[in-house]
Every structure is written in structure tokens, then in C-alpha cells.
Amino acid sequence: MLVNADGKVFVGKRIDNREGDWWQMPQGGVDKGEDLRAAVLRELWEETGVKGDHVSLISQSKEELLYDLPDHLMGKLWGGKYRGQRQTWFLARFEGGDGDIDLNAHRPPEFCEWQWLDPELLPEMIVPFKKRVYRTVLDEFRPLI
Template sequence: MIDADGYRPNVGIVLLNGDGRLFWARRVRRDGWQFPQGGMRSDETPLEAMYRELEEETGLAAEHVEVLATTPGWLRYRLPNRYVRRHQQPQCIGQKQVWFLLRFTGHEQHLRLDASETPEFDSWRWVDFWYPAEHVVSFKRRVYERALRQFAPLVERACRIRIEHPQRRRDSGSADIAAA
């Protein structure tokens, strides 16, 4: 499903643990790391797509997470020209995403990257809050930054921590996440 502007509807998932760290996973047979994400089916709401993608990519079910927030609208990114499939119609030029902030309430043994027949990830770890925005593939960085900026105040309250933006951290020399 691609909209009239060439964007594929998609959901992105920021999974937060109790320490304020985020789930970060490596794509199968690639060196790229990212948050779980995936396309929406035409008969799904963003929430339904999020739960389906969460289970397919991480093995987690609804009882293992708590939805804390969503972005208020679509966040878009364009694909680099080398990834645009010009022979396909309608042509997809990028993704438009609704992002979800989830609190992980399960146990780490619930995380199963092999939950689907075609796993998308082969490794995962917990990372500092701003790490993904600095290390995701370049064409997704702006969307990651925007989603994380929207979620940062909620994470600070939920985890009782202070999250300093990387630019301010570079200027002041302080840490990614400091205790409140």
C-alpha cells in the first residue's frame, strides 16, 4: 500500500526498558541496526500494525509491553535514489510512520528474534536513549531524531532520569543519560 504521494504507511517502535535504555536490533545479514518497524496492511490501524510487527520482529506480545505514547501524526523519510524501485507502480519514494513508545514489562527471555519464519533481526542490545539517532542509517536519522525528541520528556518522567540531547552534551561534555 503506497499513498498518492509515494509514501508507504509504516509503524516504528521505540521499546524502553526500566533503566531508560532502548531496544536496538541488527538486521539479518546486514551491518545496519534499527528500531523495529514495518508496513501497515490496508485493513490495519497503526496500533494493530504495531502489535503485529512487535510480535513478528521481537517475539513480544501485548502483555509484554505498555503503550506510553504515539507520535501525533506521520513522520516521513525519503529513500535514497538507489533504493527507489523505478519499475514498480505505484512508485514508493519513502515511508510515512506513526511511532510508538512502549515500556517493556516482560522479561528478557520473552524477546525472541526467531518468532517469525523470516526473522528481520539477528542480534539486539539495550542502548542509551540518543544512540539510535546517531547510529541509524543516514536517511532515517531525521525521523529518529524527531520521534525521540517527542518521546524524551515522557521517558524522563517514566524512568525518573534526565536525558540530555547529544548537541547539548557535546557542548557541555555531559553524559547521554544522567541520573535525576
């Protein structure tokens, strides 16, 4: 979860939206042998163009959060290898300016649009099968935002 000085959360609209007009926070996988914090900074750069010197990592979720794909997406996403995701979330403070965000920093881009969003609106912008995870992340990090 990337937040700015105004307490707003970065969300991006995925280029490959299949299920509607859904947005999400940056996220991604951890490479084999990669430190979690290094993975966070790499994924932030890949998805938003934000460099590590514009970010302070504030907190890590207390436990891993899980979600399963809905039945109609099973076997269609991620080459059919996975039925969901296990995620560790981080709260990061963005210390740059909006000009430091570049959705095209990495090819192919994952997002076609982005915005700073009031955290309380976050669960309503997210694809339904991730809402529980987003509410849990928001509840845990809200006091630190």
C-alpha cells in the same frame, strides 16, 4: 520505540544490512483495515517475539513522519513500488524480561542481533537516511522515556 525499565531503547541489527553496520527500532506496515495499535503489537511480535501482554503503549507521535530513500536505493527496495515511507510512531514500555525477546518467533527473522541502547546513541546507529526521523521521534518521546 520500545523502551525498558532502565530507559534503554530496543534496537535490532537487520539481517539484510546492505549499507553497513546499521541498527533500527522495530517498525512495519499496517494491514488494510487494521487498527494502528493492533499493527504495533503485531509488528513487535513479528520482529522481536515480544507478546502484547509484555507491552504498554504509552504515546503516539503527534504527526506522521516521512523519509525518502536515497537515489541509489530507489527502485531496489520494496519491489521498486515506493520511494520512502510515511510513519506513525508509538512509544511502548517493555514489561517483560530479556528472555521474552525471540528474534526467531516469526520467519523469516528481520534481525540477527539485538540490544538495549541509550536513547541518545540511537541516531548514530541508524542508516543515514533515517536519522532525521529518529531524532524527531527521540525528541518527542524523550520526556516519557
